[in-house]
Amino acid sequence: MAGFTPAVLEAAALEVTGSGDFISLHTADPGTTGASEATGGSPAYARKQTVWTGSSDDGAVAGSQVEFDLPAGTYTHVGIWSLVTGGDFIGSVALFNPIVMTGQGQARITPTITAS
Numbered sequence: 001m002a003g004f005t006p007a008v009l010e011a012a013a014l015e016v017t018g019s020g021d022f023i024s025l026h027t028a029d030p031g032t033t034g035a036s037e038a039t040g041g042s043p044a045y046a047r048k049q050t051v052w053t054g055s056s057d058d059g060a061v062a063g064s065q066v067e068f069d070l071p072a073g074t075y076t077h078v079g080i081w082s083l084v085t086g087g088d089f090i091g092s093v094a095l096f097n098p099i100v101m102t103g104q105g106q107a108r109i110t111p112t113i114t115a116s
Contacts, residue, residue, distance in 0.1 A: 013115040025107070026079055045069055050065075051064040060112055061112070065109065080111070
């Protein structure tokens with residue numbers, strides 16, 4: 001979106017975050033359907049709700065930190081959904097550093113959407 005004003009970039013980021021506020025973790029690229037979403041564990045994995053906050057016309061909207069219960073595995077992508085179960089898959093991004101769990105544990109994610 002090079003060449004767009006900061007206000008337009010902010011509006012684009014807010015459009016994405018306005019479509020969904022449930023965050024998911026995935027063990028592989030979820031594609032366009034939300035495939036490979038984490039499952040299992042005790043306590044069990046579940047999507048977590050974030051609260052999105054746009055702070056200025058910079059094209060970035062930050063979410064509140066969410067904490068996942070995860071079974072052993074490698075988690076490579078973060079997704080956004082419209083509902084806690086089912087719902088519309090909005091999209092995903094690959095984690096810069098995958099989360100590797102050698103046993104049951106917790107992981108914290110602070111999602112951010114940036115239009116540029």
